Amino acid sequence: MNPGQESRGAAIDLESITKAYGDFKALDGVSLRIEPGEFMTLLGPSGSGKTTTLNVVAGFTDVTSGKLLVGGKSVVGVPAHKRNIGVVFQHYALFPHMTVGRNVAYPLTLRGIDRATRQSRVARALDMVKMGDFAHRYPSELSGGQQQRVALARAIVFDPPLLLMDEPLGALDKKLREWLQLEIKRIHRELGTTFVYVTHDQEEALVLSDRIAVFNRGRIEQIGTGRQLYDEPATLFVGRFIGDSTVLRGEARSDATSTALRIAGETVTAPRRLAGEASPVMLLRPEKLAIGRPGQGVASGTNRLSGMIAEAIYLGSGSKYEVRLADGSTAIVRSPLTGESFGLGEQVELCFDGADAKLLADDSTADTTLT
Amino acid sequence: MSASEPTSQPAGGRPAGAWKPFALTLPALVLLAAVIGYPLLTIVLRSLSEPEWGVQNYAWFFGAPVNLTVLQRTFTISAWVTLVCIVSAYPYAYLMTAVGPRVRLVLVLCVLIPFWVSGVVRTLSWVILLQDSGVINSLLRSVGFSGVRLIRTQTGVVIGMAQVLLPFMILPLYSVMKGIDLRLMRAAESLGARPSRAFFTVYLPLSLPGVYAGAIIVFILALGFYITPALLGGPRSTMLSTLVQSQVLSLLQWGRGGAMGVVLLAATFLLLALAAPVMRSRHREAGRR
Numbered sequence: 001m002n003p004g005q006e007s008r009g010a011a012i013d014l015e016s017i018t019k020a021y022g023d024f025k026a027l028d029g030v031s032l033r034i035e036p037g038e039f040m041t042l043l044g045p046s047g048s049g050k051t052t053t054l055n056v057v058a059g060f061t062d063v064t065s066g067k068l069l070v071g072g073k074s075v076v077g078v079p080a081h082k083r084n085i086g087v088v089f090q091h092y093a094l095f096p097h098m099t100v101g102r103n104v105a106y107p108l109t110l111r112g113i114d115r116a117t118r119q120s121r122v123a124r125a126l127d128m129v130k131m132g133d134f135a136h137r138y139p140s141e142l143s144g145g146q147q148q149r150v151a152l153a154r155a156i157v158f159d160p161p162l163l164l165m166d167e168p169l170g171a172l173d174k175k176l177r178e179w180l181q182l183e184i185k186r187i188h189r190e191l192g193t194t195f196v197y198v199t200h201d202q203e204e205a206l207v208l209s210d211r212i213a214v215f216n217r218g219r220i221e222q223i224g225t226g227r228q229l230y231d232e233p234a235t236l237f238v239g240r241f242i243g244d245s246t247v248l249r250g251e252a253r254s255d256a257t258s259t260a261l262r263i264a265g266e267t268v269t270a271p272r273r274l275a276g277e278a279s280p281v282m283l284l285r286p287e288k289l290a291i292g293r294p295g296q297g298v299a300s301g302t303n304r305l306s307g308m309i310a311e312a313i314y315l316g317s318g319s320k321y322e323v324r325l326a327d328g329s330t331a332i333v334r335s336p337l338t339g340e341s342f343g344l345g346e347q348v349e350l351c352f353d354g355a356d357a358k359l360l361a362d363d364s365t366a367d368t369t370l371t
Numbered sequence: 372m373s374a375s376e377p378t379s380q381p382a383g384g385r386p387a388g389a390w391k392p393f394a395l396t397l398p399a400l401v402l403l404a405a406v407i408g409y410p411l412l413t414i415v416l417r418s419l420s421e422p423e424w425g426v427q428n429y430a431w432f433f434g435a436p437v438n439l440t441v442l443q444r445t446f447t448i449s450a451w452v453t454l455v456c457i458v459s460a461y462p463y464a465y466l467m468t469a470v471g472p473r474v475r476l477v478l479v480l481c482v483l484i485p486f487w488v489s490g491v492v493r494t495l496s497w498v499i500l501l502q503d504s505g506v507i508n509s510l511l512r513s514v515g516f517s518g519v520r521l522i523r524t525q526t527g528v529v530i531g532m533a534q535v536l537l538p539f540m541i542l543p544l545y546s547v548m549k550g551i552d553l554r555l556m557r558a559a560e561s562l563g564a565r566p567s568r569a570f571f572t573v574y575l576p577l578s579l580p581g582v583y584a585g586a587i588i589v590f591i592l593a594l595g596f597y598i599t600p601a602l603l604g605g606p607r608s609t610m611l612s613t614l615v616q617s618q619v620l621s622l623l624q625w626g627r628g629g630a631m632g633v634v635l636l637a638a639t640f641l642l643l644a645l646a647a648p649v650m651r652s653r654h655r656e657a658g659r660r
Contacts, residue, residue, distance in 0.1 A: 058561055059560075059561075060557055060560075060561075079560070079565075080557070080560040080561055081560045081561070081562075081563050081564055081565050081566075081568075081569075082563075083561075084563070085561065086561070086562075087558070087561035089554065089557075089558060091552075091554060093552070093554055093555055093557070093558035095555060095558075095559075095573055096577070097576045097577055106559070106562055106564075106572070107562035107563050110562065110563040110564050110568065111563060154562065155561075155562075158562070158563065
């Protein structure tokens with residue numbers, strides 16, 4: 001694509017969108033602003049409302065209430081075929097009776113674009129996804145990854161200001177998925193179009209996105225960059241969903257400046273307190289926990305918890321341990337290759353700095369929706 | 372040769388026991404030879420040998436304009452029946468794919484129950500419906516229209532035959548349609564196709580294999596129809612099978628009857644050969660999930 005004539009992305013505004021099926025609210029007051037040209041990922045477990053949100057934007061699902069603006073214009077009630085939004089589906093949805101070339105030309109034919117222009121734009125779109133040599137093949141002759149690249153070409157060939165992708169890599173194996181993630185990132189950079197990407201895979205979300213909206217039970221729990229969600233989760237659900245985490249629950253006592261949790265006879269403290277009445281839990285990232293043999297006095301941290309190695313996973317770059325704590329819960333620790341190694345069943349001690357513990361309101365449903 | 376290499380294909384020869392699957396088809400082949408091959412051969416031989424050896428029966432058939440008219444009419448009526456079946460079966464089969472399993476069962480039964488009733492009985496009920504003082508005409512008159520002549524016309528024959536043959540169109544159509552991925556329609560809409568356009572560019576082409584399969588079955592069955600045209604038709608809607616029947620059973624002209632049968636068979640094959648290139652689907656996979 002020539003610089004200067006890049007198709008600019010459209011901004012999207014969702015304002016308290018609700019979609020109800022009888023008593024069940026698939027979307028419950030979802031508000032989200034997506035900036036022009038942004039790569040926004042809707043992340044959440046299945047049934048959390050992320051795909052429904054995508055379908056609402058695409059025009060496949062009408063809303064019960066709320067406002068939806070694409071490029072500043074309300075599109076509520078506008079049928080899907082008039083929205084000019086590219087959509088890539090998990091199941092590719094290529095037309096099996098058309099060649100790759102005709103599939104990609106389809107949206108251009110519908111728009112009455114003349115043959116010569118059509119051919120050059122189809123070629124350009126196929127080149128962009130590196131499928132230029134496959135124009136005369138049928139979809140059934142392509143692998144899953146190739147089909148999805150063709151589907152991507154078909155969704156961008158008519159220069160939509162907005163591209164929606166519904167778990168496009170969900171059916172592909174890991175290696176191919178990781179490679180296509182980088183391809184999608186490159187295409188996003190080259191096009192400058194707004195991308196909205198739905199996935200349940202938090203790693204994929206972290207790789208791709210400018211910002212991530214975490215969905216849970218029809219609501220958005222938090223919107224932010226990957227780093228913000230990882231370092232400063234707003235809810236226990238977000239903390240658990242993004243990255244590995246250890247959640248410490250116990251009998252809580254708070255004073256003005258600190259919170260103490262008593263967990264099966266041991267006490268840990270954090271120099272903060274939680275606003276409000278909710279019972280606090282501590283969330284710790286694996287790299288904030290230090291692991292050592294009991295009584296060895298691991299350097300970092302003021303808090304100590306004893307436990308037993310329940311699972312030791314060799315990761316190449318280091319090791320990951322699941323440690324069974326005295327109260328039966330599981331802590332996740334990552335230790336570098338240079339550190340000591342521990343065997344299954346070994347007694348260990350975990351240490352952490354109270355300042356590294358995130359204090360969050362307990363939410364028992366966070367566990368059930370995750371599994 | 373290492374032990375892990377496939378050993379099912381010994382060098383230079385078919386694997387032993389390759390004939391076994393064919394042996395399983397033997398009973399069916401014997402039956403086909405007995406009930407189709409042998410009678411067909413007899414008909415061809417008789418058409419060339421009765422009353423004496425030669426092509427006099429074929430000369431007679433092509434020499435009498437009435438025979439050619441009836442032959443042409445047989446194909447015309449069959450074509451109309453096929454068309455009526457396509458148009459009425461298409462939405463019905465689509466509905467079958469769109470409803471839930473319970474309603475679908477009802478729809479399937481609606482197709483099959485008439486199918487289980489004898490063709491004679493069904494045709495006679497059409498006589499009651501279509502005749503000049505029948506249900507349809509009394510209804511038309513009661514709302515102020517003049518009656519239409521349906522019985523003993525080609526229209527009547529087409530209506531009756533189409534009803535009898537409808538299941539043969541609905542069932543193949545349904546089996547193809549239920550394999551079409553409806554998510555493709557959603558994809559077409561997202562690319563800018565309004566629903567009607569999406570239907571004609573995506574759904575219809577993917578359903579064509581079913582249309583072709585149903586059309587061939589209906590058309591070929593219609594060519595040989597006897598009872599329905601005999602009961603619902605008049606002299607101006609006689610089909611070839613009626614002529615065959617009168618030649619063989621009334622006039623005992625087995626040779627002429629045989630010649631007519633052979634001509635019908637040859638004409639059918641010719642037509643199918645002409646239609647085959649059109650029907651050969653250009654895509655490898657009919658939109659299956």
